[in-house]
Amino acid sequence: MKKFEWKSVLALALTGVLALGLTACGSSDSKTADAGSAAAADGKAVYRTLDEIKESGTINIGVFSDKNPFGYVDENGEYQGYDVYYARRLGEDLGVDVNFVSTEAANRIEYLQTGKVDVILANFTVTPERAEEVDFASPYMNVSLGVVSKDDNVITSLDNWNADDSIIVISGTTAETYLIANYPDIPLQKFDSYATAKEAFENGTSVAWANDNTEVIAFALQNEGYTVGIPSLGSADTIAPAVSKGNTTLLDWINDEIVALGEENFFHADYEATLADTYGLDYEDSLVVEGGKVNAQ
Known part of the structure; x- marks a missing residue:
């Protein structure tokens, strides 16, 4: 299937998805968050309360550094992307600086539980299993899984899979979990970072790559x-x-901030500033969630 043919298919699929100011330090260096008064001796998560964050003057936000256009470091060493744009606004409205902490998919929960970050804004898909370990705020984007392959061997189904072929996944992502549960016989090549996964895929180590469809x-x-x-x-x-x-x-x-931002269509502005160059405007309303209300665009 050629690209001009599957654009309409993608638009329909994404439309049906139900459940997707520089205050930062501007550095790619990570800083470990201070353990707040909520640190518990019985193994509960370490975190800083809202008042403690305000008092410190800095909020630590976990983002990707290699997942363009959602979270990445540009040629000037500055964090950019859809999640980063949102993170900067959180810091601005909270009245604190933002310290960006580079995270990988597999350590997002760990970074929260150990107090290394206060918030994760790293393209984090909401699942029941994850909700047992962290608290999710209201959504700001729609997503599902997708599979990309080379033009000379387009994968359109995972049924009747060739046992000699493998699929690339990122460790700790919903793609990994889904494939293990639903297609246990498909060999998986697992990588910790998006950069290494992309490099492996481009080098032809696997016939396909499964990840968020975005x-x-x-x-x-x-x-x-x-x-x-x-x-x-x-x-x-x-x-x-x-x-x-x-x-x-x-x-x-x-959650209150997401509602307030929805009133000004902030996430549409975020999309247009960070994602439109990649996806165009056709996907905007199907991907963006305003005010935490899914399908309320």
């Missing part, structure tokens, strides 16, 4: 010779901020 669509649009043969796999999900379990003061503030 990620694989971006990859196909930015790289000649690739097609998203499966634009929607599994359930429709959402992306949301996450905080440490029990950090209700910060969670409540973020």
Whole structure:
């Protein structure tokens, strides 16, 4: 299937998805968050309350540093992307600086539980299993899984899989979990970072790459010779901020902030500033969630 043919398929799939100011330090260096008064001796998550964050003057936000266009470090060493744009606004409205902490998919929960970050804004898909370990705020984006492959061998189904072939996944992502549960016989090549996964895929170590459909669509649009043969796999999900379990003061503030930002169509502005160059405007309303209300664009 050629790219001009699957654009309409992708638009329909994404439309049906139900559940997707520089105050920062501007550095790619990570700083470990101070353990707040909520540190518990019985193994509960370490976190800083909203008041403690305000008093410190800095909020530590976990973002990707290699997942363009959602979270990445540009040629000037500055964090950029959809999640980063949102993170800067959180810091501005909270009245504190933002310290960006580079995270990988597999350590997002750990970074919250150990107090290394106050908030995760790293394209974090909401799942029941993750919600047992962290607290999710209201969503700001729609997402589902997708599969990208080379034009000369477009993968359109995972049924009747060739046992000699493998699929690339990122450790700790919903793609890994979904494939293990639903296609246990498909060999997986697992990588910790998006950069190494992309490099391996481009080098032909696997016939396909499964990830968030937003990620694989971006990859196909930015790289000649690739097609998203499966634009929607599994359930429709959402992306949301996450905080440490029990950090209700910060969670409540973020939820109120999402509602307020929705009134000004902030996330549409974010999309147009950071994602439109990659996806165009056709996907905007199907991807963006305003005010935490899914399908309320």
